[in-house]
Amino acid sequence: MNSDSDLQIAGDILAVQHLLQPAREHPATVADFVGLAHSVAADRAQWAHLVEYDAASRWYHLLRTGPGYEVWLLSWVPGQGSGMHDHGPSSGVLTVLEGELTERTERTSRSLGAGAQRVFAPGYAHEVINDSLEPAVSLHVYYPGLTEMPMHPSQSSPAAQDVVRA
Numbered sequence: 025m026n027s028d029s030d031l032q033i034a035g036d037i038l039a040v041q042h043l044l045q046p047a048r049e050h051p052a053t054v055a056d057f058v059g060l061a062h063s064v065a066a067d068r069a070q071w072a073h074l075v076e077y078d079a080a081s082r083w084y085h086l087l088r089t090g091p092g093y094e095v096w097l098l099s100w101v102p103g104q105g106s107g108m109h110d111h112g113p114s115s116g117v118l119t120v121l122e123g124e125l126t127e128r129t130e131r132t133s134r135s136l137g138a139g140a141q142r143v144f145a146p147g148y149a150h151e152v153i154n155d156s157l158e159p160a161v162s163l164h165v166y167y168p169g170l171t172e173m174p175m176h177p178s179q180s181s182p183a184a185q186d187v188v189r190a
């Protein structure tokens with residue numbers, strides 16, 4: 025050993041961009057998006073006054089956008105559901121803000137209470153429904169922003185290719 029230090033740098037340290045990035049202004053990782061959803065969930069002043077309940081059709085509101093992502097606020101009156109769908113090329117984080125929702129996939133059914141979060145990858149298929157007797161509110165982060173939400177054939181409706189978000 026002829027070095028004074030165990031640490032040796034191979035190549036140009038200035039080329040290793042990820043070591044040099046300043047604190048991010050916008051979320052860019054799954055953990056960042058989960059954290060963003062947590063912070064919105066914890067601050068009712070950001071969303072509670074915006075929520076509307078619409079028994080005739082699903083209600084949703086674009087709460088925030090940033091580079092490559094969208095944050096949507098959704099409400100669900102009892103009995104409202106999304107139908108079975110995926111999210112095209114988008115990943116997502118679903119967070120229940122208020123009430124209780126049920127998420128079903130081909131194999132599972134789980135109850136999601138306030139604060140529950142689900143992270144899903146592109147291609148993940150599920151159905152979300154308010155099976156409870158009280159309205160529910162949820163927050164949905166999509167990365168990249170949702171451009172398509174294909175309905176799955178067994179649940180398909182005439183508006184199958186509409187983006188209705190869930």
Ligand SMILES: [Fe+2]
Nearest residue numbers: 111150189190
């Ligand atoms: Fe969904």
